[in-house]
Amino acid sequence: MHSFETLAAQFAEKFNTQHFPDTLPSLYQPAEYFLSIGGKRVRPVLCLMGNELFDTIKPDAWHVAHAVELFHNFTLIHDDIMDKAPLRRGVQTVHVKYSEPTALLAGDVMIVAAYEYLSRINPMMLPKVMSLFNKTAREVCEGQQLDMDFEERTTVTFDEYMHMVTLKTSVLLAASLQLGAILGGSxxxxxxxxxxxxxxxxxxxxxxxxxxxxxxxxxxxxxxxxxxxxxxxxxxxxxxxxxxxxxxxxxxxxxxxxxxxxxxxxxxxxxxxxxxxxxxxxxxxxxxxxxxxxxxxxxxxxxxxxxxxxxxxxxxxxxxx
Amino acid sequence: MHSFETLAAQFAEKFNTQHFPDTLPSLYQPAEYFLSIGGKRVRPVLCLMGNELFDTIKPDAWHVAHAVELFHNFTLIHDDIMDKAPLRRGVQTVHVKYSEPTALLAGDVMIVAAYEYLSRINPMMLPKVMSLFNKTAREVCEGQQLDMDFEERTTVTFDEYMHMVTLKTSVLLAASLQLGAILGGSxxxxxxxxxxxxxxxxxxxxxxxxxxxxxxxxxxxxxxxxxxxxxxxxxxxxxxxxxxxxxxxxxxxxxxxxxxxxxxxxxxxxxxxxxxxxxxxxxxxxxxxxxxxxxxxxxxxxxxxxxxxxxxxxxxxxxxx
Missing domain, CATH: 1.10.600.10 (Farnesyl Diphosphate Synthase)
Structure with missing residues (x-):
């Protein structure tokens, strides 16, 4: 069993690579810029831990960990556009440093890159993994929409806010663990x-x-x-x-x-x-x-x-x- | 063998359904609105025809046809935001009728819905289908970025423009056919x-x-x-x-x-x-x-x-x- 620190360091090392080709810097540099800002990488580590709870970590779990982290970064880039956020982790957001259209498109190629990682796993696991990944992706989008809807309203109940947080934040943590567990044979x-x-x-x-x-x-x-x-x-x-x-x-x-x-x-x-x-x-x-x-x-x-x-x-x- | 008219009508009938749940109208109504505007549905029909060239049309080809059309609509919604287009097929674009954040998110759930259709096909076909679909998706994004880059420039050569058109328009038509052919056993x-x-x-x-x-x-x-x-x-x-x-x-x-x-x-x-x-x-x-x-x-x-x-x-x- 590996600790969070160990797995986070191992994941960071693997993830700290060029994710996109050199062919189109106007699109791919902004995407690489955002990924290089870093982050706690909690979600991919949860995926790896979900696997290791049941079995040694499979190569497929690393692929899915990459997919989960790329998906999370896709949501951050798009959320920052929607929220007009100037900063993320203390540095300029993509749409401020480059432009809104480029940030939008950098997010789009990032979700595609997430699915590229998913497509590499054992085909027999793919329908189950895709099904949970897709359901979660949709819920995270719903959470962001609810968050924006609530900002327009004067009052929001506790239950409504809890529902929004569940969709926007919790389900991706939960799914990361379950994806790892699926790949670990749970x-x-x-x-x-x-x-x-x-x-x-x-x-x-x-x-x-x-x-x-x-x-x-x-x-x-x-x-x-x-x-x-x-x-x-x-x-x-x-x-x-x-x-x-x-x-x-x-x-x-x-x-x-x-x-x-x-x-x-x-x-x-x-x-x-x-x-x-x-x-x-x-x-x-x-x-x-x-x-x-x-x-x-x-x-x-x-x-x-x-x-x-x-x-x-x-x-x-x-x-x- | 079916004609374009027949397949387009059959596809339109299947596609003319509710694609998203009733749970969150602020997000899903804009998405449904855009899908209801219609279109020639050329890409899904190419997928079906690519299959039928080699074999009777498989259920999987219908799934992939849906995925291709949803992906195409995802690109249109996002392109309209980037291009600040007021109209699409004679009616208001999503970001004008609703808002830019909502249009962005409606596009996001639409690409997820595309992958939901992909995940339903025969698992053994999935890696090949996903691989071509993902490559194409990324190329279409590259085409849109190039198109925007070119609008900022005074001169663009014929070859550059041809490259952009190939990415932005041609590869999705080409991939739709090939996806159908793969499913038809070509x-x-x-x-x-x-x-x-x-x-x-x-x-x-x-x-x-x-x-x-x-x-x-x-x-x-x-x-x-x-x-x-x-x-x-x-x-x-x-x-x-x-x-x-x-x-x-x-x-x-x-x-x-x-x-x-x-x-x-x-x-x-x-x-x-x-x-x-x-x-x-x-x-x-x-x-x-x-x-x-x-x-x-x-x-x-x-x-x-x-x-x-x-x-x-x-x-x-x-x-x-």
């Missing part, structure tokens, strides 16, 4: 437990994301917290605070969101604290982490094989950056 | 001839497209000719006229392109005629049509089976709309 029950582990972990991961953006330690977080508050972004915290706030607090929150005064972030943060949104978020995160770990527990393989996944889960939801 | 030589037939036919098709936009009969063409001239679009005709024009004519052309005077279209058309660009285009189209037909001739199946493809080829390059 049976259906274990596949389902692993999928549920990934899905609940994804929720806990997003809760931590939303929490850090408000309550993160700037020294560790790497940027000034409050970005979501400044942008009036809907997060677990903003949705919860509107459910918990008194009429006075709610009025004040809506005023702060509308007027964007200079003290907006500390003022909103104070209401967050008054409404105990921080404790609520930590508790909810723990609830989802525990549900995830229970599904891992219920997966029928000897427990020593599960250790890397347990460690990765704790790292993802306890990280401070 | 050997490699015949597959190559059919691919070459489709590739040359695609050039002739584009030549007819560019020709009609300048010299089409408005009554049959359905719109006023001269759209490409008005937009200073690079076409086979504009590239050829700049190669053939005298210094005086060239100067006049550049002035017309720069100043956009009210008489721009007739003035450019007059230089087209003086330089005999119309005759040149018709001759070149015939040359590519004949090369295409020769490859069909060289395909080793009895000639009676080739009739529908011959008729389709003539229809595509002689159409007046």
């Amino acid at each position: 049976g259906g029950d274990n596949q389902n437990h692993l999928y549920a582990f990934g899905k609940n972990l994804g929720i806990a991961f997003q809760l931590q994301d939303d929490y850090l953006d408000a309550f993160g330690d700037p020294a560790k977080f790497g940027k000034q917290p409050g970005g979501d508050i400044m942008a009036n972004k809907k997060t677990f915290l903003t949705i919860q605070v509107l459910e918990k706030a008194s009429e006075v607090q709610k009025k004040e929150l809506l005023r702060l969101m509308k007027d964007n005064p200079p003290d907006k972030v500390p003022a909103v943060m104070q209401i967050f604290t008054e409404c105990k949104v921080d404790t609520w978020a930590r508790n909810l995160k723990d609830k989802y982490l525990n549900m995830a770990l229970q599904h891992l527990e219920d997966t029928a393989v000897i427990s020593s094989r599960k250790k890397p996944l347990q460690e990765l889960a704790l790292f993802l939801v306890q990280r401070e950056y | 050997g490699g030589d015949n597959q190559n001839h059919l691919y070459a037939f489709g590739k040359n036919l695609g050039i002739a098709f584009q030549l007819q497209d560019d020709y009609l936009d300048a010299f089409g009969d408005p009554a049959k063409f359905g719109k006023q000719p001269g759209g490409d001239i008005m937009a200073n679009k690079k076409t086979f005709l504009t590239i050829q006229v700049l190669e053939k024009a005298s210094e005086v004519q060239k100067k006049e052309l550049l002035r017309l392109m720069k100043d956009n005077p009210p008489d721009k279209v007739p003035a450019v058309m007059q230089i087209f005629t003086e330089c005999k660009v119309d005759t040149w285009a018709r001759n070149l189209k015939d040359k590519y049509l004949n090369m295409a037909l020769q490859h069909l001739e060289d395909t080793a199946v009895i000639s009676s089976r080739k009739k529908p493809l011959q008729e389709l080829a003539l229809f595509l390059v002689q159409r007046e709309y």
Whole structure:
């Protein structure tokens, strides 16, 4: 069994290669640029770990790990266009550095490249792998559409936001694990437990994301917290605070969101604290982490094989950056 | 053997269905809207014909025909965003009727839907089919990027333009035929001839497209000719006229392109005629049509089976709309 660090390093080494030909730099340089920015490579490692839970890692799992990471990067490039995001991981997004049409097309060739990796695996595994990959790809697109729809709305319920996060973030983590499990020869029950582990972990991961953006330690977080508050972004915290706030607090929150005064972030943060949104978020995160770990527990393989996944889960939801 | 009309009608009937679920209208209605606009459905029919040249049409060929048409529509939705096109087939484009982010995402779910159809075919055929489909998908993206690159440039050579057209238009026609041939059980030589037939036919098709936009009969063409001239679009005709024009004519052309005077279209058309660009285009189209037909001739199946493809080829390059 390999740790997250080992697999992430091995994957990064393999992935750190030229993915596209030299023939058309106006298209392929932007694509390579984005891939070179890096990232935690969590999804491909989940795929490899899903395989290694049941068997030694197969070459096919490496192909699918590449496909998953390329697909994830495809969604990031297109999301950045839609969200008009200037920065990603501290550097310029593709559509800003190059142009929107080129970013759109760089995303398109990246999803095709993902399917190129899929097409290399054992043909007998391909229908099952493609079926889960396609279903997940479609759900991730649905999640992004819901996210955009919610930004246009004044109020979004907790359940609606949870559904969006599940589609936009969780299902790809869950599917990465299940894809690995399929290639590792896992049976259906274990596949389902692993999928549920990934899905609940994804929720806990997003809760931590939303929490850090408000309550993160700037020294560790790497940027000034409050970005979501400044942008009036809907997060677990903003949705919860509107459910918990008194009429006075709610009025004040809506005023702060509308007027964007200079003290907006500390003022909103104070209401967050008054409404105990921080404790609520930590508790909810723990609830989802525990549900995830229970599904891992219920997966029928000897427990020593599960250790890397347990460690990765704790790292993802306890990280401070 | 079925005619183009018969297969197009059969395909249209199958394709005229709901492709996406009701769950998320903000994403799936725009996608369905675009598919309902229609189109000639040439590519899926080429896939079916490529199969029927060698054997009765297999269910897998219908799946791949759907995949090819969905992929084509994915490229159209995204191209329209990049080209900022207000209309497609006389009605509003997706990004105008809805929004750019939604159009982007509607295209994304459409390419995923294309791969969903591919994943349904006989697993043993899947690697070969995916490999050709992916290669072609990437080439079509390259063609679109080149097209955009060329619009930024003052001059583009004939060879460069030909390369772009081959990627943007021809390879998908060629691959549709070859995909059908693969599913019909064709050997490699015949597959190559059919691919070459489709590739040359695609050039002739584009030549007819560019020709009609300048010299089409408005009554049959359905719109006023001269759209490409008005937009200073690079076409086979504009590239050829700049190669053939005298210094005086060239100067006049550049002035017309720069100043956009009210008489721009007739003035450019007059230089087209003086330089005999119309005759040149018709001759070149015939040359590519004949090369295409020769490859069909060289395909080793009895000639009676080739009739529908011959008729389709003539229809595509002689159409007046």
